[in-house]
Amino acid sequence: MAAPRVLLLTVPGLRSEDLGRMPALARLATAGACVPLAPCLPAVTCPVQATLTTGTSPAVHGVVANGLFERSTHHLEMWISPDGVHRAPRIWDRLKAARPELRTAAWFLLQSKHATADLVCLPAPKHNPDGSETMWCHTRPEGLYATLRESLGEFPLHAFWGPVAGIDSSRWIAASFLAAAAAAPPDLACVYLPHLDYAAQRSGPDSGPAHAACAELDAEIATLVDGFGALVPRDELVVLVAGEYRIRPVSHTLFPNRVLREAGHLTIGVEAGRERLDIAASRAWALADHQVSHIYVRDSRDRGLVAEISGLFRGRAGVGAVLSGDELVAAGMATTPIAGAESRCGDVVVISALDSWQAYPYWLDDALAPAFARTIDIHRKPGYDPLELHLDRSQLPKIVIPLDASLVKGSHGAIDPADPHETILVASRPGLVSGPLAMHEVAGVILDLFGVT
Numbered sequence: 191m192a193a194p195r196v197l198l199l200t201v202p203g204l205r206s207e208d209l210g211r212m213p214a215l216a217r218l219a220t221a222g223a224c225v226p227l228a229p230c231l232p233a234v235t236c237p238v239q240a241t242l243t244t245g246t247s248p249a250v251h252g253v254v255a256n257g258l259f260e261r262s263t264h265h266l267e268m269w270i271s272p273d274g275v276h277r278a279p280r281i282w283d284r285l286k287a288a289r290p291e292l293r294t295a296a297w298f299l300l301q302s303k304h305a306t307a308d309l310v311c312l313p314a315p316k317h318n319p320d321g322s323e324t325m326w327c328h329t330r331p332e333g334l335y336a337t338l339r340e341s342l343g344e345f346p347l348h349a350f351w352g353p354v355a356g357i358d359s360s361r362w363i364a365a366s367f368l369a370a371a372a373a374a375p376p377d378l379a380c381v382y383l384p385h386l387d388y389a390a391q392r393s394g395p396d397s398g399p400a401h402a403a404c405a406e407l408d409a410e411i412a413t414l415v416d417g418f419g420a421l422v423p424r425d426e427l428v429v430l431v432a433g434e435y436r437i438r439p440v441s442h443t444l445f446p447n448r449v450l451r452e453a454g455h456l457t458i459g460v461e462a463g464r465e466r467l468d469i470a471a472s473r474a475w476a477l478a479d480h481q482v483s484h485i486y487v488r489d490s491r492d493r494g495l496v497a498e499i500s501g502l503f504r505g506r507a508g509v510g511a512v513l514s515g516d517e518l519v520a521a522g523m524a525t526t527p528i529a530g531a532e533s534r535c536g537d538v539v540v541i542s543a544l545d546s547w548q549a550y551p552y553w554l555d556d557a558l559a560p561a562f563a564r565t566i567d568i569h570r571k572p573g574y575d576p577l578e579l580h581l582d583r584s585q586l587p588k589i590v591i592p593l594d595a596s597l598v599k600g601s602h603g604a605i606d607p608a609d610p611h612e613t614i615l616v617a618s619r620p621g622l623v624s625g626p627l628a629m630h631e632v633a634g635v636i637l638d639l640f641g642v643t
Contacts (some may be wrong), residue, residue: 194427195422195423195426196428196636197379197414197428198379198431198636199381199382200239202379202433202602203437205612208386209224212404212407213408218616220289221620226626229613230522232255232481233603233605234255234482234574236269239434242628242633243280246630247522249524250277251278253275256269259477259486268570269568271301271328272303272304281633282378282380284637285637289641294308295308295365295376295580297311297380298312308377309367311335313326313345351578356388357403360410364411364413364417367379383411385403387437390437391409421583428622428639429616430615430617431616437600442508442546444542444544444547445551446503449502450475451554453499454473457473458553464558476540476572478572481548482489482539482603484535489527493515493528497514498584499538500514510546510604541604542601548573549575550575563593564582564592566589577591577595611627622639
């Protein structure tokens with residue numbers, strides 16, 4: 191059999207029932223295989239993509255949330271981008287080490303800045319001295335974005351995240367990859383297509399807009415597969431489409447930082463009449479991330495406090511599970527029961543019930559909310575904010591993000607213990623996969639194709 195050319199598409203929110211609305215993807219599944227796929231815990235973007243591309247668990251690769259908290263400095267950064275945050279080699283590193291002649295691509299995968307793949311692209315806006323931003327993308331080779339911009343225009347960052355996020359971002363990602371790959375097609379290409387994330391969170395995974403998004407993305411998948419297939423011998427082409435996680439309908443919101451505040455564990459300061467969370471001074475605080483919160487205790491060795499905080503959440507409405515100690519090790523999120531300075535996992539992890547999600551706000555009065563709460567600001571908020579997908583229409587034409595948590599209709603991160611294989615892996619080659627599979631096993635499937643162990 192000819193050496194493979196592997197195209198791995200990573201798609202958030204992809205479910206088996208969506209194949210009925212995605213004829214191109216369904217044809218791939220019929221010609222090859224479609225198997226159930228279990229994401230890692232937590233089933234959120236950065237940990238899932240790290241698991242998919244390292245073949246290891248969050249406890250090993252160290253990406254436990256969409257934000258990383260450094261205990262020694264009390265510094266939190268959401269959506270950090272460098273590839274160096276991974277504590278395990280990624281699949282392109284392993285391929286290069288074993289077979290240096292192979293070419294690889296990491297296209298719009300999060301946390302891939304300065305990755306060793308031959309082709310790399312992800313958003314990296316330039317911050318100007320006057321406070322403005324210039325749209326740009328980090329690429330490898332360095333000048334590649336300037337070339338892509340000449341033929342395709344600017345990457346539509348407004349369509350990648352925010353209240354008008356939509357198909358234009360995935361369309362640009364697909365077109366730019368084909369343009370970048372044309373001269374020397376990679377042997378392995380990993381491409382992130384985010385489109386199914388947006389409508390499913392805004393209006394629910396079974397809403398009309400979410401169903402329409404499936405058809406829109408299917409057209410881009412067809413273009414991408416056909417376009418890459420035209421660059422390589424057809425008998426070499428292997429397409430893998432991995433669903434990152436399942437988005438579920440939600441009707442309840444848990445505010446873990448407010449729970450901690452009411453119990454006296456949060457320290458709040460005031461700046462210009464607005465409340466500010468003081469992470470360093472707080473006895474405990476929560477990094478809220480979709481359906482999972484990492485609660486960091488100032489003294490991780492205080493097992494009494496860890497037990498007290500766990501008790502605050504057990505049995506509370508919207509809570510599915512509360513993990514600490516050995517439970518975090520068993521769940522693949524921590525390497526030791528007691529978190530040390532090097533651990534990125536919370537001392538307590540609160541997992542939502544399947545119909546609930548967790549919001550970061552710590553204030554009790556919206557009049558005291560920090561200014562960034564009503565803006566698109568993915569870095570300063572101590573957690574993920576799906577309300578950035580909405581607009582406060584009473585404030586138009588100003589772009590103001592609402593604070594009404596009930597607007598969020600879909601979320602993810604928790605895994606159904608009765609059915610952990612909640613998404614799918616589609617493979618174009620018959621017999622390549624037999625399911626069900628866990629997310630970390632996909633890397634092994636790809637390495638086997640190239641004869642690398």
